Structures are given as structure tokens and as C-alpha cells.
Amino acid sequence: MKKIAIFASGSGSNAENIARYFKNHKFLKVALMLSNNPQAYVLKRAEKLGIPVYVFNRDDLYKDNNVKERLLNEGIDFIVLAGFLWLIPSSIIRAWPNRIINIHPALLPGYGGKGMYGDRVHQKVYENGEPESGITIHYVNEHYDEGQIIHQARFPIEKGEGPDEIAQKAHELEYREYPRVIEKLLAERG
Numbered sequence: 001m002k003k004i005a006i007f008a009s010g011s012g013s014n015a016e017n018i019a020r021y022f023k024n025h026k027f028l029k030v031a032l033m034l035s036n037n038p039q040a041y042v043l044k045r046a047e048k049l050g051i052p053v054y055v056f057n058r059d060d061l062y063k064d065n066n067v068k069e070r071l072l073n074e075g076i077d078f079i080v081l082a083g084f085l086w087l088i089p090s091s092i093i094r095a096w097p098n099r100i101i102n103i104h105p106a107l108l109p110g111y112g113g114k115g116m117y118g119d120r121v122h123q124k125v126y127e128n129g130e131p132e133s134g135i136t137i138h139y140v141n142e143h144y145d146e147g148q149i150i151h152q153a154r155f156p157i158e159k160g161e162g163p164d165e166i167a168q169k170a171h172e173l174e175y176r177e178y179p180r181v182i183e184k185l186l187a188e189r190g
Helices: 013-021 042-049 058-063 066-073 090-095 118-127 163-188
Strands: 002-007 028-035 053-055 078-081 100-104 132-139 149-156
Touching: 002 013, 002 163, 013 028, 013 042, 013 163, 028 042, 028 066, 028 163, 042 053, 058 066, 066 090, 078 163, 100 163, 118 163, 132 163, 149 163
Parallel strands: 002 028, 002 078, 028 053, 078 100
Antiparallel strands: 100 132, 132 149
């Protein structure tokens, strides 16, 4: 059984969707939910699903290696970022090479980088009058949204649609595509 850890900072709807997708899976399971935010709703979602949680602070992640040690102790095979807003330190990236992925609510390389997350992305896409948007699933490296792209999915932006409609379309794609891409990547690794 391959073990997945999910990092999330907020509501956690994507994290819950992934956990539900793999709830009765033959060879994959979400074994740990991690958050840097002790008030994050994702912690309640994980609790309802019976998934252990680990709340950490900056020192735990960047200085003391407590997060890395917890991941190693849990036997985590693959790490998924789902609305996690901090950079992953290089020590964790080196320990899980090409086994940490993120989802971004736009088509990278545009609309990525520090500070470009959630509704901020959709607002910018709207302001720039883009004819389409989408999602990008990519490997994680030491820079925001710069890792190798694994998968992109697109949708048209219809006349009159604003940031809320763009966000809704992006969420629908995220919920459908992210679990499938995770499953495919792990199936390919055997």
C-alpha cells in the first residue's frame, strides 16, 4: 500500500476530494494530512475521514526537520500539495525526488509565483481578459510554481464570466483531474 501525505493551509476541499477518491483504493491511501494553520478547516475534514493530522509551524518545517521526520516515520511514499502556501524546503524535496506535486489554479507558466494563489489568480485572469484558463499539476521544486509540468487541463472563459465563475470552473477541473493524475503517477511507479 502506497502512502500519500497531503499538505493544505486552508479549507481543504481538494484534500478531502483526494482522500475520498482513495478511501477504498487497492494500492493507495491518504495516510497523513499536514497543515501549517491550526485553524484550517482541512483538519476537521481529515478528522471526519479518520485521517491522522499533523499541525506544524515554520521552525518544524524549515529549522528543526520535524515535518521531514514525521513523513519518514509514517513511511510516506508521495506528497501532494493541495492549497498549501509555503515553499517546501530542499531537504524534503531531496528526500522525495519527483514525488511531490502541486496543483495550481491557472495555466502555468502564466499566473504563477509568490502571492499568486486562489482567488488572486482568477482575478488576474479576469482582469487580463484571457479567453481561457485552466489548471496545472506540476512537480514541486524550491521555487513557487516552477517545477516540471505534469498535466494541464483548460476551459474557455465565456463572455460575461467573472472571477467567481472562473474559480468555479477551475475547482471542477481540480476535483476531477487531481486524483486521477496522482493515481496514474503512482501506478506508473509500481
